[in-house]
Amino acid sequence: MKQLLNQVVIIPKYLIRLILPLLAIALVSFLVVVPSALATGAYQIPNLAADNSTWVVDQADAISRVNEGKISSTLADLAKKTGYETRIVTIRRLDYGETPESFAKALFEKWFPTKEAQANQTLLVIDTVTNGTAIITGDKAKSLLSDSIAESVASETVMAPLRNGNKYNQAFLDASDRLVAVLSGQTDPGPPKIVENVQVEGTFKTAEETDKDKGNATAWVVGLLIAATIIPMATYYLYQVNQPTNNG
Secondary structure: OHHHHHHHHHHHHHHHHHHHHHHHHHHHHHHHHHHHHHOEOHHHOOOOOOOOOOOEEEOOOOOOHHHHHHHHHHHHHHHHHHOOEEEEEEEOOEOOOOOHHHHHHHHHHHHOOOHHHHOOEEEEEEEOOOOEEEEEEOOOHHHOOOHHHHHHHHHHHOHHHHHOOOOHHHHHHHHHHHHHHHHOOOOOOOOOOOOOOOOOOOOOOOHHHHOHHHHHHHHHHHHHHHHHHHHHHHHHHHHHHOOOOOOO
16 A cells, blocks of 8 residues: 555656656747747738729727728728828838838839839838838839838828827827828928927837737736646545545
C-alpha cells in the first residue's frame, strides 16, 4: 500500500515537469502570435471592388456607420464630378517594421499597380494605435493636391481632432471635406484653427491603453500557468480524500 501511495505522489510531480515546458513554449508562442494576428499589412487589405466603389476601409472600427456612409457618399460624388478618387483606410496596428508611409505606399501600389491607374488617386491612411498618418497621391492629383497640402491634411487636419480626445469621426469628416474642396478646384480651406488652452491634458492613448492587447495575452498565459499548477495538486488531493482507510 505504501509503495502504491509513493507512486501516486510521483504522478502530480511528473505531470508538472511535463506540463511546465509545454506552457513555456505556449507562452512564447502566444505573446508572439497574438500581437502579430492583430497587426495589419497591405497584403491583408482586400482588393477594391470591380467597380471601385469602395471609399472607406475602416478596419480599426474608428468611424461610425453613419459617418462612414456620409464620407463614402461625398467621395463618390467627387469621383463622379471630377474623376479624382480619394480613399480612407484605418488600421488598428501595423506589421512589425512597417510605418504608415510604407504601408500606404504598398497599399497604393497594390490597388493601383500602374502609373496610369495611380494618376487620379489619393489614399489617406491612419494607424489608430499610434495615430500615425500618411497620404499618397497620384501624379495628376498633385496638380491640385500638392505635396504640402496633402501633408497638411495628414498632419494637421486629421491630427487636430485626435489631439482633442481622439475624435476620429471628426478627423475624417474634416479631412474628406478639405480633400473634396481642393480636388474640386476650390480654394484650400486650410487646416483647422488650433485654440490653445492653459491646461492641456494628454489626448494620445496612454501606455496602458496601447499595451492593452499585450496585457490581455499575458493575463491569459499567467492564468494557464496557475491552472497547470493547481489542477494536478487538486486532483491528487481529491484522490487522497476518496481513498478507503486502510486499518491493517
